[in-house]
Amino acid sequence: MRKYVTYTRVSTKDQGRSGLGLEAQQRDIQLFLDNYSEVPWEIVGEFQDVQSGGDDDRPQLRAALEQCRRIGAELLVAKLDRLSRKVSFIAQLMDDPKLRLRVATMPQADKFQLHIYAALAEQERDFISARTKAALKAAKARGRALGGLRDTTMKRNAAIQQKAVTEAKTLLHIIAPMRDAGKTLAAIADALDKMQVSTSRGGKWTAKQVSRVIGRAGQLE
Template structure:
């Protein structure tokens, strides 16, 4: 059996204490280990790290080197958002596994990180240009759209908190994979946030992801 050390990163102290910010990542890692025959040796949790300093990530890498284990993360952005830093990580001797993209090679991980950074920059620039153009036209910006977006986000997060105890019960019964949880929710006729009764692994993942925001 192959061995791995999981690295989780959450953005706030509240998420770290409550476990809500960990649930999505832990579920993804547990599912990957189950289906790919990995033994999880340890879990390293980083709370409220910055782009410049992630001391526990370095600690996890050192553990992997000592134990000849792979470093496992739920999503690429848990390693950080800085392309140069990710490039340094993938040049190390430690194998890095990203569970939501399990076939990614070191080269692929580097490319994905670069693309994500470019998209963030492009979105930021496009948004700024659009706002500047709207101001020139005399448009009053943001109040209604922002209010509706916030209301929708709050409603989605409230729904996720409502469903989360049910997911915990399913996990206590041994149903721990995203697909297994989705199938059981469908069997029980539990509606999704959009009002239909069709859950998928991606729907469950998205719901748990909302709890991490």
Template sequence: MTEDIAINCIAYYRVSTDKQGKSGLGLEAQQKAVEEFTQSKGWQIVGDYTEVESGKKKSRPKLAEAIIQAKRMKAKLVIAKLDRLARNVHFISGLMESNVDFIAVDMPTADRFILHVYAAMAEEEGRRISQRTKAALAAAKARGTELGKNGKVLAQKNKSDAHTFAENMSSIINGIKAEGYTSIRDITIKLNQRGIPSREGKKWYISTTHKLLTIMAI
């Protein structure tokens, strides 16, 4: 069911690497999510911007352009996933202070408080991953392992294993969504209720479910 009031939207997409930007990997999924969401609302996309940038960097020239156009046209800024903006609480806060009306398709009903909490969780997850990686490399170095070569091999294997696990989980996740459970919290609850272990063989948490969905969207 569409809304009666026509709303203009500016779509913002972000891919992490130049390779993804050129191949469309990850970008097509974001575009599809935004298009389906806006169409269901009866909103019109009047502009779109694609950023090829690392999520850890704060410089986003395309996002700045998108915000300017959204303000000028009094349009909504629409993104596919909250983590496509940044895994940084201060960055999300800055976006809010810009007074642009924005919405994340994966969290359309989230208010400002929830967005802060969600961004904080994503930021903390990134910090913990970094800490675990540094600890593993330090331990390898202490054992006399040559980090340059072996560190890259281990990192690549871990990334490959994560994508393989995400592919194997895709049918389960899609099945849960088809039942009407689309929020990260609901999906987490359903995975635990069904006794499906995470990649580490443990129970699911919102942060691990979010990580899985992020990999599936790439």
């Protein structure tokens, strides 16, 4: 039987409390198990950290790795960046003869491919950081006031935000009972569409939009 230890991670305590990000990771892991894993399979451990991916000293990750090494299970993560954002750390794990790593969103990837992907992702993050710093420096050189908006723009944005929060409060009366009943964000979105409840822009509901409504409604509490 194929044995797995699953590991999920979010970056902030707010994400950890709300489930944002965790639900998507759990969904991807389940998709892998249902469609790509050898059968039969068994999840023998589940670990979760609420901590930055730049910090590789995470207690739940340590525990997950220890269990994998001890019983010969594979470490299963939804995405490679949930494990770490550092290519050096990922490379160290892949070099461990007692550890096997599986990434749900790249079900056929071998160690070499995962290493290349981690290196490219790290390079992209470095480039984005450098580009952002260069843009801020150029704007400052042109004498622009960084981070400021004109009063009229700020007032208009505030009015739009207040309208969205008020609408969210009304929608929460429909969403809250489904959420309290344990329905997922995706299931709630599907139910709203079936009830022909319109989004603010008249489109179809998504799990992300449902989450946004719940967050906005909370601003009035």
